[in-house]
Amino acid sequence: MVAGKGIVTRKVALSDNLKAFIEKWQERPGNLIMILHRVQQEYRYVPREVAFEVARVLDIPLAKIYGIITFYHFFKLEKPGEINLHVCTGTACYMKGANELISKLENLLDVRAGGTTADGKFSIETVRCVGCCGLAPVLMAEDEVYGKLTTEKLQGVISHYT
Amino acid sequence: MLKFKINGQPHEAEPGTTILKAAKSLQINIPTLCYHPDIEPWAACGLCVVKVENSPKMVRSCTTAVVEGQNYITHDPELMEVRKTVIELMQSNHPNECLICARNGSCEFQDISEDFCIREAPFTRQLKDLPKDDSTPSIVLDPRKCINCGRCALVCQQLQDVWALEFINRGYDTVIQPAGGVLLNESPCIKCGQCSAHCPVGAIYEKDETDKFLSAVRDETKHVAVQVAPAIRVAIGEAFGLEPGTLMSQQIYTALRMLGADAVFNTNFAADLTIMEESLEFVNRLTRGDNLPQITSCCPAWTDYMEKYFDDMIPHFSTAKSPMMMQGAVTKTYYAKRVKLAPKNIYSVAIMPCTTKKYEINRDDNMHASGYNDVDLVLTTRELARLIKRAGIDFLNIKDGIVDSPIGDYSGAGTIFGVTGGVMEAALRTAHHLITGKNLDNVNIQAVRGMEGVRVGEILLGDAKLKVAVAHGMSKVRQIMSEVRLARMEGRESPYHFIEVMACKGGCIGGGGQPYNTDEEVRQKRITGIYSDDEKSVVRCSHQNPDIIRIYKDFLGEPLSRRSYDLLHTRYQPRPLYQK
Numbered sequence: 001m002v003a004g005k006g007i008v009t010r011k012v013a014l015s016d017n018l019k020a021f022i023e024k025w026q027e028r029p030g031n032l033i034m035i036l037h038r039v040q041q042e043y044r045y046v047p048r049e050v051a052f053e054v055a056r057v058l059d060i061p062l063a064k065i066y067g068i069i070t071f072y073h074f075f076k077l078e079k080p081g082e083i084n085l086h087v088c089t090g091t092a093c094y095m096k097g098a099n100e101l102i103s104k105l106e107n108l109l110d111v112r113a114g115g116t117t118a119d120g121k122f123s124i125e126t127v128r129c130v131g132c133c134g135l136a137p138v139l140m141a142e143d144e145v146y147g148k149l150t151t152e153k154l155q156g157v158i159s160h161y162t
Numbered sequence: 163m164l165k166f167k168i169n170g171q172p173h174e175a176e177p178g179t180t181i182l183k184a185a186k187s188l189q190i191n192i193p194t195l196c197y198h199p200d201i202e203p204w205a206a207c208g209l210c211v212v213k214v215e216n217s218p219k220m221v222r223s224c225t226t227a228v229v230e231g232q233n234y235i236t237h238d239p240e241l242m243e244v245r246k247t248v249i250e251l252m253q254s255n256h257p258n259e260c261l262i263c264a265r266n267g268s269c270e271f272q273d274i275s276e277d278f279c280i281r282e283a284p285f286t287r288q289l290k291d292l293p294k295d296d297s298t299p300s301i302v303l304d305p306r307k308c309i310n311c312g313r314c315a316l317v318c319q320q321l322q323d324v325w326a327l328e329f330i331n332r333g334y335d336t337v338i339q340p341a342g343g344v345l346l347n348e349s350p351c352i353k354c355g356q357c358s359a360h361c362p363v364g365a366i367y368e369k370d371e372t373d374k375f376l377s378a379v380r381d382e383t384k385h386v387a388v389q390v391a392p393a394i395r396v397a398i399g400e401a402f403g404l405e406p407g408t409l410m411s412q413q414i415y416t417a418l419r420m421l422g423a424d425a426v427f428n429t430n431f432a433a434d435l436t437i438m439e440e441s442l443e444f445v446n447r448l449t450r451g452d453n454l455p456q457i458t459s460c461c462p463a464w465t466d467y468m469e470k471y472f473d474d475m476i477p478h479f480s481t482a483k484s485p486m487m488m489q490g491a492v493t494k495t496y497y498a499k500r501v502k503l504a505p506k507n508i509y510s511v512a513i514m515p516c517t518t519k520k521y522e523i524n525r526d527d528n529m530h531a532s533g534y535n536d537v538d539l540v541l542t543t544r545e546l547a548r549l550i551k552r553a554g555i556d557f558l559n560i561k562d563g564i565v566d567s568p569i570g571d572y573s574g575a576g577t578i579f580g581v582t583g584g585v586m587e588a589a590l591r592t593a594h595h596l597i598t599g600k601n602l603d604n605v606n607i608q609a610v611r612g613m614e615g616v617r618v619g620e621i622l623l624g625d626a627k628l629k630v631a632v633a634h635g636m637s638k639v640r641q642i643m644s645e646v647r648l649a650r651m652e653g654r655e656s657p658y659h660f661i662e663v664m665a666c667k668g669g670c671i672g673g674g675g676q677p678y679n680t681d682e683e684v685r686q687k688r689i690t691g692i693y694s695d696d697e698k699s700v701v702r703c704s705h706q707n708p709d710i711i712r713i714y715k716d717f718l719g720e721p722l723s724r725r726s727y728d729l730l731h732t733r734y735q736p737r738p739l740y741q742k
Contacts, residue, residue: 048342061325061350066341071332 012049014057018042022057032058033068036075045076081116081123083161085141090129092136097151101137102126104151108158121162167233181212181223185236192236193245193274195252195362196311197224199681200667201320206312208248209274212236220244246278252309254285256363263307263364268678270362271309292337297345299524300353300517301368301674305337308365314338314357321667323637324467326351338365350470350739352636354463354665355517355542355674368517368542368675372549375511375541379422384509387425387497388418389489392433392580393515393670394543396691400677401547402557406684407691414513415563417550425497426565429512430572432489433579433588434704435713436460439730440482440585441592441704442721444660448626453477455631455646455658458585460484462522463665465734467636472643473736478661481731485579486512486519487529489569490536491729496717497569498532505532511539513546515580515673518665528732542675573707574605574696581689582634582669583610583617586662590621590628591703598624605702611693613668613686616641618658631658635667 014022021038025031035054039046046069055062069075085105089098102113105124109117116123130140135147139157146157163174168185175184180203182192196206203224211220215233223236235241253275260266295303315327315338326349328341340349357366378386390411399408415426444456459465459480468475483491490512494505512519523529523537530536541549550557565571575591578584587607594602609619610630615638618631633639645657666672668685671692701707718726 051342061319061328061341063319063325063328063341066330067328070330 012047012053014050014053015042019057022054026058032060032064033072036065036069040075043079045079047079048077079116079120080125081121083122083141085122085124085139085157086127086130087113087124088128088130088136088138088140089126090133090136092133093129093138096136098126098137100151101139101149101154104154108154122158164228164230166228166230169236170233175228178227181221181226181228181234181236182210184228185212185223185234190236192223193277194224195270195274195309196313198313198317198360200360201313201316204312204316206310207252209245211241211244213238213241242278246280249275249278249280250284253280253283253287255288255290256309257289257306258287259307264302264367264370265361265364269364290337295339295346296369297347298351298353298521299369300520301346301355301358301366303339303346303366304364305339306365307363308338309363310336310338311362312338313360313362314366317356317360318351321635321637322352322354322356322665323640324350324352324354327357352463352466352470352665353518353521354636356666357674358517359674359676359678359680368544369520370545370548371520371539371541372545372552374539375421375549378509378511378539381509383507385424385501385503385507386422386509386511387427387493388423388511388513389427389429389432389486389493390414390418390513391429391486391515391670392577392692392695393673393676393688394513394546395695396580396671396688397515397676398543398547399558400679400684401544404558405687407687407689407694409691409695410557411695412562413557413560414546415565416560417553417555417557417563418513419563420555420560421549421553423511425501426563427489427493427570428565428572428576429485429489429514430576430579431569431707431709432485432492433460433576433585434573434707434710435488435492435730436482436485436579436585437575437588437592437704438710438714438721439488439726440480441589441596443480443482444589445593445596446722448628448659455656455661456480458589458662459732459734460579460585461518461664461666461670462525463516463518464636464639464663466518466521466525466737467639467665469734469737470739473734474647475643476734476736478646479734481733483528483730483732484522485576486514486540487522487536487732488730490523490529491531492569492713492717494532494534494536495729496713499717500568505534508534509539510535510537511541512537513543514540515543515670515676516666517542517674519675526732526735531729543673543677544675547677568709568712571707571709572699573704573710574699574702575704576707577695577699578692580670581692582664582667583612583632583662584669584692585664586610586630586632586660588704589660590623590630592705594623595703595705597626601703601706610662613682613689615667628659629657630660630662632662634664634669636665639663 025034051065087102109122111117113124137149139146192210194210197203205222205225210223212223213235292305318324318327330337378384395411396407399410418426457478490510493510498505519540575588587610591605616633621628631642649656671688672685
């Protein structure tokens with residue numbers, strides 16, 4: 001294995017919690033994905049310089065980290081907005097007008113789905129089935145679920161966070 | 163041994179043998195585009211599917227081991243149809259640019275498409291719009307043509323332990339590229355070109371510079387001086403249908419002159435020069451006991467790797483330049499003087515088995531020791547073969563040629579530089595003379611020969627018992643370097659006195675610029691070819707080469723003289739990765 005040692009990028013200090021977590025998992029099989037989960041939990045995405053630092057600390061090629069974080073949709077490479085709006089596009093929500101919700105949201109926030117508003121406040125993401133089809137169409141703002149949503153109600157949801 | 167059948171024919175194989183390999187031993191070829199014996203099979207392309215009698219499933223023969231008592235069907239009309247569909251699907255997102263592709267005529271995908279008589283495109287073509295990466299001077303990555311077979315990434319990771327390439331994204335969006343969104347020249351890439359030698363299509367290939375050669379020979383003010391590396395002569399014949407290992411030195415000399423070269427030299431001469439410098443350097447270190455082990459520096463891919471990953475080994479590196487750079491430096495100084503030419507009017511070309519050499523000629527200012535580019539242009543074996551074809555030269559039937567003096571003739575020691583263990587053996591032949599004042603009775607040093615990835619041994623040079631190690635294939639290096647580091651950390655004496663490293667498996671004969679379809683058997687045949695060139699040489703040791711004796715007498719003085727240092731030695735620097 002090639003050492004991550006020697007990699008030079010904008011240096012970043014990992015938090016003590018993260019360092020302790022890495023130390024705990026360092027020798028265990030399957031550690032990398034656990035550590036990357038923990039990174040995303042802390043930063044809400046996997047910042048480039050943190051990926052470099054994790055490669056250095058674990059003494060593994062950066063390629064291994066990028067292989068994983070670009071393979072699993074769960075991992076984000078770009079910083080999400082403070083409030084991440086997940087619009088469900090599962091079958092039930094799709095039938096109940098998820099696409100209209102997305103278009104309206106894109107208009108209201110002036111950003112495409114998958115992107116983040118210029119002020120970093122909101123990002124819009126589409127997800128597949130959040131598991132409450134009875135409430136379709138559904139939007140999740142962080143941990144809050146908004147069910148039986150209509151395009152008219154969207155401004156209210158946004159106002160709640162601004 | 164397991165007993166089973168292939169197409170009804172009884173057969174036996176060791177447990178663990180894959181169906182693909184078992185079929186091959188019965189002269190049955192199952193088509194595949196992702197399998198390569200140099201890497202772990204991983205069942206990506208889907209072409210190698212076979213049937214198991216009495217089972218409804220088709221299995222991939224590259225990763226499925228034979229089972230006692232089963233009968234495997236490798237070819238029937240249904241399988242051929244399934245494979246044809248797989249090829250048609252792959253074609254549907256592959257650019258239809260065969261006529262202007264780097265692999266036109268040497269493409270495995272093209273060959274398979276032809277075998278399956280594909281004349282229509284039943285699926286709508288859908289192409290990805292992805293930019294080329296030509297950031298390195300050595301190789302070009304064209305992801306539009308990639309069929310995601312994965313050979314390049316797996317070779318980069320498993321064989322070379324470099325990890326410049328990785329599978330990024332998933333499914334249809336998968337692209338093979340460096341991690342972290344950087345270009346190849348900012349990645350860990352050492353430019354060895356093994357990716358390009360293993361790619362079945364034109365998705366990653368050497369940067370073709372044959373036109374630069376033609377421009378140079380057209381320029382009447384230029385005296386084009388060409389050097390030919392040892393490994394070229396035993397491989398180039400393959401591009402013309404000959405067996406690997408066929409020695410083609412004479413034909414190469416003639417062909418180069420027909421192409422317009424004004425002078426033809428052998429890099430083997432400079433390999434002898436390298437030995438003169440490097441063995442004295444070694445004997446000095448041994449006498450003083452400092453900076454041991456000495457590590458060989460002729461492989462630029464290894465040098466690049468060392469500067470990135472093992473920069474603590476810089477003091478151990480021989481300061482001797484690679485033979486190619488030495489040859490370039492003496493071409494524009496010693497040779498220029500003898501033939502009364504201004505160095506600026508000499509265009510120095512090197513024919514190399516290696517893509518990193520294209521990078522090496524400008525790796526730092528020491529590569530311009532003559533005051534000019536010591537080497538102006540590097541062409542790989544594959545590029546030379548194309549040039550020869552382009553010039554209409556009947557390569558197999560041309561008459562024998564000669565090399566130019568006084569920097570063209572070589573000893574057997576100079577020629578074995580092209581194989582793993584060869585630099586070590588050549589150095590030991592001369593070091594023995596330096597230490598004992600006598601020549602070896604038997605110059606064949608079997609202990610350092612062979613194909614094992616790491617070979618260690620003890621060699622007696624007079625009273626001195628030397629511990630030596632030879633590694634080839636970059637993934638084999640870490641083990642040895644770790645031993646050296648550990649000994650140093652614990653304050654122990656180094657476990658080795660002398661270490662030879664070559665980045666490519668088998669040494670330069672298996673270089674990334676060599677003819678396609680290199681595997682273990684091909685490497686072995688090329689190695690045999692190199693040793694036969696050594697065997698038939700009258701002079702077997704570098705210090706006995708009359709041209710070498712002359713260059714020291716007339717020009718350089720002594721090995722490690724002031725002038726030698728200026729022209730033939732270099733320095734190294736740490737090159738941290740991802741400096742972006």
